[in-house]
Amino acid sequence: MPEPDIFRALADPTRRAVFERLSAAELTVSDLTRGFAVSQPAISQHLSVLKGAGMVAERRQGRQAWYRAAPGALEGLEAWVTRYRSFWPERVEALKDVLKEMGE
Amino acid sequence: MPEPDIFRALADPTRRAVFERLSAAELTVSDLTRGFAVSQPAISQHLSVLKGAGMVAERRQGRQAWYRAAPGALEGLEAWVTRYRSFWPERVEALKDVLKEMGE
DNA sequence: CGAATCCATAAGTACAGACTTATGTAATGT
DNA sequence: ACATTACATAAGTCTGTACTTATGGATTCG
Numbered sequence: 627m628p629e630p631d632i633f634r635a636l637a638d639p640t641r642r643a644v645f646e647r648l649s650a651a652e653l654t655v656s657d658l659t660r661g662f663a664v665s666q667p668a669i670s671q672h673l674s675v676l677k678g679a680g681m682v683a684e685r686r687q688g689r690q691a692w693y694r695a696a697p698g699a700l701e702g703l704e705a706w707v708t709r710y711r712s713f714w715p716e717r718v719e720a721l722k723d724v725l726k727e728m729g730e
Numbered sequence: 731m732p733e734p735d736i737f738r739a740l741a742d743p744t745r746r747a748v749f750e751r752l753s754a755a756e757l758t759v760s761d762l763t764r765g766f767a768v769s770q771p772a773i774s775q776h777l778s779v780l781k782g783a784g785m786v787a788e789r790r791q792g793r794q795a796w797y798r799a800a801p802g803a804l805e806g807l808e809a810w811v812t813r814y815r816s817f818w819p820e821r822v823e824a825l826k827d828v829l830k831e832m833g834e
Numbered sequence: 835c836g837a838a839t840c841c842a843t844a845a846g847t848a849c850a851g852a853c854t855t856a857t858g859t860a861a862t863g864t
Numbered sequence: 865a866c867a868t869t870a871c872a873t874a875a876g877t878c879t880g881t882a883c884t885t886a887t888g889g890a891t892t893c894g
Contacts, residue, residue, distance in 0.1 A: 630743055637741035638852075639734055649814045655871060668853060670872055689861040689870045697817045704815070707808055710753045713801040722829060742882075759841060772883060774842055793840045793891040838893075847884075854877075863868070 629702050635679035636703075640664060641672045648682055649695035658693070733806050739783035740807075744768060745776045752786055753799035762797070 636642055644658060655673065659666045673693055676682040681699040685692040740746055748762060759777065763770045777797055780786040785803040789796040 633740045633743075633746065634851095636737045639737075640852085642737065646814060649816055656869090664852085665854065666871075667855085667873080671852075674872085691871060695814070695816050699816055700811050700814065703807075704811055707804050707811060710750055710799070710804065711808070712753055712799045712803055725826060725829070744882085760839090768882085769884065770841075771843080771885085775882075778842085795841060836894090838891105840889105840891080842887100842889085844887075845885090848882090850879105850881080852877105852879085855875090857872100857874075859870100859872080861868100861870080864866090 629679065631675075631679040632681065632700075632702050635675050635681055638672070640668075641676060644669065644672050645676055645681055645695060645699070648676075648693055649699070652685075652692050652694040654690045654692055656690075733783065735779075735783040736785065736804075736806050739779050739785055742776070744772075745779060748773065748776050749780055749785055749799060749803070752780075752797055753803070756789075756796050756798040758794045758796055760794075 635645075640662060643662070647653060647658065647661065655666060655669055658673075659669045662669065673682060673684075677684060680702075681696055682693050683696045685694075739749075744766065747766070751757060751762065751765065759770060759773055762777075763773045766773065777786060777788075781788060784806075785800055786797050787800045789798075
């Protein structure tokens with residue numbers, strides 16, 4: 627039930643790679659196009675899908691379009707994973723360690 | 731990098747629904763077929779994809795094949811989500827509450 | 835034994851989607 | 865003003881894939 631669009635958005639490897647780059651930095655379409663072996667329209671189409679899934683945000687400035695990963699982009703996916711996680715108590719200890727680390 | 735197969739496996743809604751059922755109970759192919767509006771071969775094909783992604787386990791008994799969600803089925807996905815999560819400190823408090831609850 | 839059941843695989847169809855080139859719109863540069 | 869740059873959309877192609885029916889192998893039942 628957490629928007630099925632996100633699953634479809636994640637299905638394509640190029641699109642995942644685009645998202646990963648946008649989670650590290652805000653980039654323009656041109657920037658992204660330079661980093662991949664596909665055409666600029668292909669990148670624009672991927673961005674459109676990612677945007678439709680609520681995974682990226684757009685900021686217009688002049689003739690440029692800056693894209694970045696949306697805050698909470700993976701929230702719906704996280705909720706789904708948590709719900710259908712199997713044997714999850716196994717991982718609690720590791721999680722506690724992470725939280726302790728962050729508390730320092 | 732966490733097996734790309736899992737993303738492809740999750741892309742199809744019917745397949746997600748099959749997985750969700752198998753995370754609640756161990757079921758045979760016939761059981762599953764009864765619960766969906768697709769043919770038995772279609773179910774077998776979905777199970778094959780899920781198995782290829784390491785998401786379900788199979789147990790043979792006579793002419794029946796029992797399927798269930800594999801332990802750690804979503805581990806790779808979880809790792810990916812954690813890595814690309816944006817603004818994740820926001821969720822730490824909620825997580826702490828959950829862990830405290832489990833400690834009781 | 836033969837019939838029925840359970841499941842997987844084969845083969846074919848039809849649609850989704852990832853790509854291309856071509857083109858249009860809007861902003862910037864000279 | 866005209867050319868150039870940045871991006872989006874249109875239209876067409878081609879591959880992937882979700883489904884179907886048909887069939888085969890293996891097990892259980894009568």
